[in-house]
Amino acid sequence: MYKYMISITICIMPLQGFAAGHLSTLDLLDKYSETQDRLQPFIIKSEDSITNHSSFGKAETGRSYSSSELCFDGNRSSLRNRLWGDLMQRDIVPEDKPEYQSFLWDGKDFFQYSKSPRSTARPHGMLNIDHSSKYSEKMISRGYSGASLFGFSYGDDARIDSVLCKADIIDVEDKLEPVAGSLCYVINATTPYGKYRVWLDPEHGYNIAKMEVKKDTDDLMFGQIMRGKAKFSGSVKNVRFEKISELWVPMEADIEISRTLPNSMFYQSAWHHKRTEVTLNPDFDSLGVFTPHDVENGAEVLVLDVAGISYTWQDGKLVPNVDELAIEQLDKMTDEIMRQDRANDANNSMKALQCMLSSANVTVAELLAKYKLSQQQMQSFTAKAETTIVDTASASKTSPMREKCDFACDGKRVSHRSSIASDLAGTTEQQQYTSFVWDGKRLIQYRGGSAGQSGQVYITMNDSRTNEIISTQYKGAALLGFCNGDYERIDSILDKAQSISIRKGTVRQGESICYVIDATTERGKYSVWLDAAHGYNIAEIQVHRKPGDVIRNAGRAKTDMTFSLINVRFENIKGVWFPAEADIQMTEDNNSQTTKWHHKRVEISLNPNHEKLGSFSADAIPDGTNVTISGHYGDKLKWQNGKVLTEDGKTHGF
Secondary structure (H helix, E strand, O other): OOOOOOOHHHHHHHHOOOOOOOOOHHHHHHHHHHHHHHOOOEEEEEEEEEEEEEOOOOOOEEEEEEEEEEEEOOOOEEEEEEEEEOOOOOOOEOOOOOEEEEEEEOOOOEEEEEEOOOOOOOOOOEEEEEOOOOOHHHHHHHHOOOHHHHOOOOOOOOOHHHHHOOOOEEEEOOOOEEEOOEEEEEEEEEEOOEEEEEEEEHHHOOEEEEEEEEEOOOOEEOOEEOOOOOEEEEEEEEEEEEEEOOEEEEEEEEEEEEEEOOOOOEEEEEEEEEEEEEEEOOOHHHHOOOOOOOOOOOOEEEEOOOOOOOEEEEOOEEEEOOOHHHHHHHHHHHHHHHHOOOHHHHHHHHHHHHHHHHHOOOOHHHHHHHHHHHHHHOOEEEEEEEEEEEEOOOHHHOOOEEEEEEEEEEOOOEEEEEEEEOOOOOOHHHEEEEEEEEOOOEEEEEEOOOOOOOOEEEEEEOOOOHHHHHHHHOOOHHHHOOOOOOOOOHHHHHHOOOEEEEOOOOEEEOOEEEEEEEEEEOOEEEEEEEEHHHOOEEEEEEEEEOOOOEEOOOEEOOOOEEEEEEEEEEEEEOOEEEEEEEEEEEEEOOOOEEEEEEEEEEEEEEOOOHHHHOOOOOOOOOOOOEEEEOOOOOOOEEEEOOEEEOOOOOEOOO
16 A cells, blocks of 8 residues: 655645545545555456547548456566557558567566567567566556556556655545546646546545546656647546446546647547456466466567577577577688787787677667667767768759868757858858757757858757758768658667568678668668677668658658668777768659768767867857747847847847
8 A cells, every 4th residue: 555645734725624524635545545455466358449640640540449458466467468450550450460569577577579460570579578677667557558547647657646645736625526426526736747637436446537637848747857848638537337346446438648749749549448357366376477478489589688699489488599600700700810920910800709799690679779879879979070062953053062060969969060162162252151059948040141141040949850950951960870851860760660670691891790681661661781890880771762651750752762871981989989981872753863972070079078169059150140039930139149139139038
């Protein structure tokens, strides 16, 4: 049972004016907690019919269905889901071939298994094993569609009684309110998680008969503080109860959520949840539900804390995969080391062998994890770069151009400043200067004109489009994993691939040993070379899109498009491999329009002192430049000494 410590002020306020016998907040939360404790352990089978609508993809409404089995004994837990219908993907998933996913905490290890009948890369599914319980605590709150009937509001990993006991303001209304024929206590609370209105039904074990939740800026959502334009509202209503083993159990309800993200994108869901079978105090030992018995033989297995080894699931056991080609390559490299006469040559070969040993037998998931780790190691840096550009998209842009830029990022903030000349000579009079700075709160974009022309400053508060700007304005975006036409990094795109596989064996490119991943996604077909000898960075990318494939946020390609990154050269900066130089090309309209550029980072600094450098401060903006601030379009504003001034000379408080 949960224990509560509520301040005297909070507890006394709702008691004022109560009629005799009217329960206090503390009493109600205690009774609710007692009911939830008595409903454990259990096995619950349920069904859902779901309607989704969002601004992702084509912003269509999808109707989907699911069935689930949830087991819990107070420590161990398992959740197994089947999903079909319109899952907001390209095809409708049939009921006889549903998507399957399961989560299991057996008291020692956490198992996450998924299988898609449409997957050709993993026909028997994918199993992740983690020797940690950190995910098991969120299995019900985030994985179970009926979590609100256990008191977990969408977006909360804490049960409602725990949430309410942390309230800043809480009270119980003086009058009981009827809900479906039962008189209910109504609790209103303002908490760090948002505002709650909860109806507790004393006629049905003080279970929740109705609930409304609203979250706004600075409230907690999935453990994170909501920022910008983010909002959330949710409700639980039409709850039906049944008496099972002398206990009232919520069996059915209508649940709705509506969420707006900081970038103004949204999604809405409404579903009817129905529990079809509830078993209290089952004999778990005889049922064997807390074992991964649902994992198919042949499933690909990733043990999260064991790097460099892949497994296959066979008869409930892990079978290590053996790559005969990799072993042959290792044998050859070992022979080469033995033949070395000089110590430094032997040392170099040993390093290559160690690299090969660490990269043998990897899975797609492991390769992408290694790539993500490399990106984390280089997330804070500055780079000066030069780019030579040849644009054949129009007859007027066939001569080479040259750009010089400064790029900086620290994982949260990013800046890009560039000067581009219309000829390779880089004549000052012909240069144009542009910049953008995202300082964590505001996006400041400056577009300077040529000599003798004024520029313009655009400021947007809480703008989350930094990935879009990086991919469209920074010529080295591909070295950061952003392909032309994509606003997501390539590992995020591959994570959602419809089919994905690794080519057999490894590919040697000069001194590099690469694994090649081939994937089919809603954005087209991707082939990615990950360089095991250089921090699993990308050594080459080939992307092919056809009409109808997704580009940018949710647009559609109208013609054939290709994109490539080749001839990547790496530099080691403080023990971290950085992509420093590459050739990049994009084509459209069946290769009739082509842009090529050579990007070279001439100076790279890892983990610099950004504050001392002023990496994320707006600079190089001439005084008197016109300023436009999102939401203040009628104001006449000017840039002066690093500030925005109004028409009467006052500092603008944006």
